[in-house]
Amino acid sequence: MEQGFIDLDNVSRWYGKHLALRQINLHLRPGRIGLLGPNGAGKSTLLKILLGLLPPSAGTGRVLGYPLAPVGADSSLAGALSQLTDELFGSGGALRRAIGYMPEADALIPGLQGAEYVALAGELYGMPRREAQRRAHEVLTYLGLEDARYRRLEEYSTGMKQRLKLAQALVHDPPVLLLDEPTSGLDPAGRDAMLELLLCLGRDHGKSFLLSTHLLGDVERVCETVVILHEGQVVRHGSVAELCTQRHDQYRLQLQGPADGFLADLRLEGVQVLHDNGRGEVRVSVPHGWSTRTFFVLADNHNVLLRGLQRDDEDLEELFHRVLAENGRNGQP
C-alpha cells in the first residue's frame, strides 16, 4: 500500500459545462488525511471518483493501485456497454471492496436490526454470510454498540447511527476508510468519542482514512495531512503541522486610556489590527519574531495602560478562510 494510496494526475470532471474538478494532481501516502473545502468545492465529486462511482472526464489515477474508472466511460455507447459487462460479470468493485465508505446521510434500512444491517454490509462487500455475521458482532462490540445489536435501526440515536455507519464501513476490515462528515449531527460528547475512535483506528490499527468535512477542528484533531479544495482545485496540500506553522500569531489586548496613537504605532511596526470593539479590547496579528515587550514599550510611550495581554492564535478555521481568500486574490492555487 505504501507505493500509492491516492495518485491523481490531471484529473478533471465536467458536469455539462460546469467544471467540478480542475486538473487535480494529488499524490497521497497512507495516513490520516483531511479533505477540506466549502460547499461546491468538489469534495463530493472527488469522493465519487475515488470510490469508482464516477469516471473522470480527463486525467488518470490510481487508488490503492486500482485504476480509476476509464475516462468518459459513461459518455460513449461502447464505454457504457463495456462498463455494463464489467459491472455484471467482471471483478468490478474491487476498488470499493478495498474501501469502507461511511456516508453522510443515514442510509439505513428501516426494520433491520443493527447486527443484521452490519452483517448485510459484510455480505455485500463479498464476505461469506457466517463470517459477515460473526464479524458484525465483533465490530459492533468494538464500537460500543453491543447492547444495541438487536435493536431496530429506527430506534437508534444519532450518535449510535453514526457509529453504526462506521461499523458497516469497517465490517470487511478495509485498509482505507472514506468518511463523509462522520461527526455530523453529534453533540460535543458524541463528537469527541467519534474523533477518539477515528484517531484510535488510524494510529493504533493502521487504518488510512480520508476525512471529508467542513469542521476544521475535526481535521486538526485526528489528521496528519490536509488537502484543501476550492472551486475544484487543490489550493493547499501538506501536513497539518506544516499548515499550523503558517498560522499568524495573534494577541488579545485590554487597554485603558486613549489608544489611537498606540494603535497607529503598532501598525507602523507591522501589526495588523483585526478587531477593535471601541471599549478597549483589541485583537491584533503580529509579524514573525515579534516580542511582547514591544507592546509594553509602545503603551508606555502613549500613556496607555495595558491591562491584559492574552495569546489568541489564529485557529485552523481562520487559516482555512485566509488561504481561500489569498487564493481568490492571487487567482491561483
Place this chain on the structure above:
Amino acid sequence: MGNLDLLHYRPWRGQFRPPRAGVWPVARVALWMIFRRKLFWVLYALGLFIFLLFFFGQYLLAWAETQTGEANVRVGGFGRANPQQLIGILRGFLKLNGSGETYGIFFNYQGYMVMIILALAGAILVGNDIRFGSLPFYLSKPLSRWHYLLGKALAVAVFVNLMTTLPAVVLFVQYGLLDSWDYFLDQAGLFVGILGYGLVLTVTLSLVLLATASWLQRTVPMIMAWTILFLFCRLLAQVLVERLHYDAAWRLIDLWNCTYVVGHACLGIDLQALRPGVQPPWYQAALVLAGVCALCLIYLVLRIRAVEVVKG
C-alpha cells in the same frame, strides 16, 4: 465507548466473493421485509387456499370417478351429491382434467392474489429504499446497480413463483401420480408450459412492480396505480371490444390479459377457446409485454443512476 481499552480491533483476513454474490443477500433482505409482516402471511394463506381447492379437488374427482355406479354419495360433512354432477362441476368449473386448461385456470386465479400482494409489498420492496435513502448503502458496496435490480427482481420472482409456478408443478406431479406415469412423458411439454407461464408472470410483474414502486414509493399510490393498470384497463378493454365491438387488438391495453394470452400460448391452449372469446394473437400480446418490460427497465436504470451515493 469507554470500553475501547478493553475491546481491541481484530483484523479479518478472508476470501471475498465476486460482486454478483451480493444479489441473493439483497433478495433475502427484501423477502424478509415482506414476510415479517403478518398481513402478508394472511394473504399468502389465502393464495394457498386456491391451491388447496385444486389439490383436493383432484382427489375428490379421482374418488368421484370410482363412485359413478352410485346414485348419491356422501361428500365429507357437506351432504350428499350425485357423482356424475360432482364430476361435471369439477371438470367444468376447475377444468380438473390434467390438461393445459387446468393449469391455465389455476395461474389465472392465483395471479389475482399475487397482484394484490405485490401491490401491497411494492413500497416495502423498493419504495422504502428510495424514500428512506437506503440505496446509497447498497450502491456504495462493490455490487453495481444491476446487481441491486437483480436482487430485488429475484425477491419478486421467488414470491411470484412460490404463489404460482411451484403450486402448479405440485398439481402436475399430483395429477401424474393419480393418473399414470405415462402422463409425465406424454405431457412433458405441459411441464415446460407451466414454467413458461411462470416466467412470463415473473418477468412482467417483477419489472412493472419495481418501476412503479420506485416511482410512487408509497403503498396507497401503488395500489391506485395497479388498480388503474390492471383493473381499469381491463374494464376499458372489455367495454371497447365486447360492447362497442372494436377490434380485438384493443385488448392489448389490458396488461393482465396479455400475460393471460401469452401464458396460455405457453400451455399450448387454443386461443379461440379462451374466455372471453375474441383475443388478439399471442405474439402481439408478447410484443406488448416486451415493450412494457423494456420501458420499465429503462426507467429503473435511469432512476437508480440518478441516486447520489455521495451527497453533493
